[in-house]
Amino acid sequence: MNIKLNVPNKLSEIALSDYVKYLKILEVNEGDENSDVFVQQKVLEIFCGVPYNESLEFKMSDVSNVVAIINNTLSKQPELVRTFKLGDTEFGFIPKLDEMTFGEYIDVDSNLGDWENMHRVMSVLYRPIKQKTGDRYLIEDYRGDSYHDAMRHTPMDAVIGSMVFFWNLGKELSVAMINSLEAEKGADLTQSQILARDTAGITQFKHLLSSMSLK
Structure with a gap:
């Protein structure tokens, strides 16, 4: 299955509301050792607009690569935006x-x-x-x-x-x-x-x- 994804690689491409949704997912699944796959699928849904059911058809390696890009983006600490x-x-x-x-x-x-x-x-x-x-x-x-x-x-x-x-x-x-x-x-x-x-x-x-x- 060939699908083009818009993967944010800049913090300016991520909205505060989406980040808040992401934090909620982490909070709800904190301490659950079996939640990794679910969280990764929700990351695709929140930041890339991929419906949860469609993400189930993706290769695990592709999902991991996309999530790695997003994690790297979220770890950046930019200068003050005027x-x-x-x-x-x-x-x-x-x-x-x-x-x-x-x-x-x-x-x-x-x-x-x-x-x-x-x-x-x-x-x-x-x-x-x-x-x-x-x-x-x-x-x-x-x-x-x-x-x-x-x-x-x-x-x-x-x-x-x-x-x-x-x-x-x-x-x-x-x-x-x-x-x-x-x-x-x-x-x-x-x-x-x-x-x-x-x-x-x-x-x-x-x-x-x-x-x-x-x-």
Whole structure:
């Protein structure tokens, strides 16, 4: 049987909603030693659009090769994606994090760690661009759930890139705070203590990245 498959080999070709479906499959089948074949078939269905029944007719070697390509794609850690398009709308990463409103921060912090709600986080971090000149742009004001459904289709390079960005930012902030506190108060605080106390929201990105390790 000769069938052409569109196998994603870039994170930009994988939508957040599909990745969430994939995580659900892994979660449901965790600890089941006999689930490997089923999971591989579901990977074909989710990322390549192959109906489950049709995948049963594929050669096992072909399935394994396709799954290996997808696993390799999902293991990549891209740089921060500044802009991307969904349909005709271009979205841009929030240019000034220090100007994030309290409401925006609450929506990010309350949904971190929950892949089911990651689209809500993305709707805060990425907004429609209303004006652009070269690499510089202005984004729309945050409007709550206006783009929640659209952001379910956020490309995974943007999702992971923003998570890595915040993880690195959290580490830099923790080091800066340690140096500042030790200099001013002679405090003997460990990095983990500082992180736990002052950057709890940001460091949840580290746990999210850890949870993305593929089995």
